[in-house]
Structure formats: C-alpha cells, structure tokens
Amino acid sequence: MNNFLIAPSIIASDFTRLADEISAIESAGADWLHMDIMDGHFVPTITVGPLFVEACKRVTKLPIDAHLMISNPDQYLEAFAKAGANNITVHVETCPDLPQTIKKIRSLGCNAGVTLNPATPASALDAALPLIDLVLVMSVKPGFSGQSFIPEMIVKVEEIRNKLNALRSKARLEVDGGITVETLPLMYRAGADVFVAGNAVFKHPQGAGAGIKALRDAVARIERW
Structure with missing residues (x-):
C-alpha cells in the first residue's frame, strides 16, 4: 500500500494567519484539509462551525474533511x-440511525465517514462498513x-x-490523534491510508511544509526497507 494521504488538522494552525x-x-502537497468540529457537548471543547468551513473553502482547492464531534449531527449535515x-x-456514538445518517450525507453530495471513540469497539461499525x-x-x-497517541489503537486499525x-471495500481508513513521524509508520503498517496531523505539521520547527515532508519520508523509509 503506497497510496496514502496527509490531512493536516487546521485546529493546530495559527488562526491569525489562517489563509497563509x-x-x-x-x-507542500497536503491532500486534504481536516477540520475538527466540536460543540462543547459531545466533547468539552468548542471549536468552529460551518462559517469557518466556508471561509476556508474560499482560499483552498483542497478537499475539506469535516469531523463532526458534535451531538445531533443530523441537524447540521x-x-x-x-x-x-x-x-x-460522524460518530457512531451520536447517531441512533447510522444508515440513515450515511444516506443523508451522500444525498448532499459528500463522502460519508464514520468514526468511533477509543473506548468503542470496532464491532460497533459492522453494520455501517x-x-x-x-x-x-x-x-x-x-x-x-x-494528546499522546494511544498504542492500543494500532490493533483496532x-x-x-x-x-x-x-x-x-474501497473506503479510506483514516487515523487521527498523536500522529508523528514515529507513530505514523505504526498506523501505516496496520493498514491506515489517511493520516490526520496537527502539531506535527503546523508546529514543525521548520514550518508546515517541512512537517508534511517529514511525515511522507517516514513512510518512504518503510517502503525502501
């Protein structure tokens, strides 16, 4: 597997320089722009909403990858x-009728994704896969x-x-949380093919471009080996 994508998480960027x-x-060759949408209910933090997504869409051609960490996501699709x-x-934990939610997302012309918390077993996704x-x-x-990477999630992947x-299935398998040059290869070997990275990209000492290159190089070293 060498067709993998890097999806920098905009939440780790400098919002005062958002367009830059x-x-x-x-x-630098990012593949997707990942957005962590949090509502202060399903998770304790509040981040951004549709207006922010729309503003970012105006300044990029990158596909926008919206992760809804919110209660009642059907109201906002x-x-x-x-x-x-x-x-x-959307989170499996927030969708009482997950097949219907997936159908709705697709009817809106978007790719439908499902995620689950670390404590939720992979079997919770079986009906949706x-x-x-x-x-x-x-x-x-x-x-x-x-946050720090949870190693037990390698087995889940x-x-x-x-x-x-x-x-x-041709569905993408994405991972998000603590992705660095050390942890990305572990998830790559486990079968993930999309990698969300926040601090590893936007907080890289040499800038976001160097952060993306470092992540790609981590996979290249595996393939050469």
Whole structure:
C-alpha cells in the first residue's frame, strides 16, 4: 500500500494567519484539509462551525474533511455540506440511525465517514462498513489537540482494515490523534491510508511544509526497507 494521504488538522494552525497557513500546506502537497468540529457537548471543547468551513473553502482547492464531534449531527449535515465540506464524518456514538445518517450525507453530495471513540469497539461499525466511504479511527480521546497517541489503537486499525478487505471495500481508513513521524509508520503498517496531523505539521520547527515532508519520508523509509 503506497497510496496514502496527509490531512493536516487546521485546529493546530495559527488562526491569525489562517489563509497563509492553508496556502503553505497546499503548496507542500497536503491532500486534504481536516477540520475538527466540536460543540462543547459531545466533547468539552468548542471549536468552529460551518462559517469557518466556508471561509476556508474560499482560499483552498483542497478537499475539506469535516469531523463532526458534535451531538445531533443530523441537524447540521446540510449546513456543513453547503459550507463546502467534501467529507463529513460522524460518530457512531451520536447517531441512533447510522444508515440513515450515511444516506443523508451522500444525498448532499459528500463522502460519508464514520468514526468511533477509543473506548468503542470496532464491532460497533459492522453494520455501517458496507455503506461508507471513510472510517476514522481516533488514536486519542476526542476533544483536545496535542494528546499522546494511544498504542492500543494500532490493533483496532488492523481489525478494521481486515473487515474492509473482507468486504472488498474501497473506503479510506483514516487515523487521527498523536500522529508523528514515529507513530505514523505504526498506523501505516496496520493498514491506515489517511493520516490526520496537527502539531506535527503546523508546529514543525521548520514550518508546515517541512512537517508534511517529514511525515511522507517516514513512510518512504518503510517502503525502501
């Protein structure tokens, strides 16, 4: 597997230089722009909403990967789709009728993603896996940027990759949380093919471009080996 994507998480950027930060990752070859949408209910933090997504959409051609860490996501799907989200990912814990939510996301012209908290077993996704375009595995507890990677999530990624392969699914398998040059190779070997990285990109000492290059080089070293 060498077709992998880097999705910098905008929450780790300098919001006073937002357009410049987005331009930097776009120039550096980022594949998606990841957005952590938090409501202060499902998770304790409040971040951004559809207006922010729409503003970012005006300054980038990158696909926008919206991760809705919110209660009652069905109420806001249309707003995020209209704002320009290309992928909309919801939590299995917040969707009482997950197939219907997936159907709604797709009807809005977006790719449908499903994610789950670290404590939620992979089996919670079984009914949804044949229907979705994206699975997101959280490798930290959702709600705060800069947390430490949870190693036990490597096994969860392996389990979900095996389930997707058994279904011959083309769904992407994304990971988010504590992704660095050390942890990305672990998740890559486990079967992930999209990597959300916040601090590793935007807080890199040599800038976001160097951060993206370092992550790609970490995979290149595996493939050469």
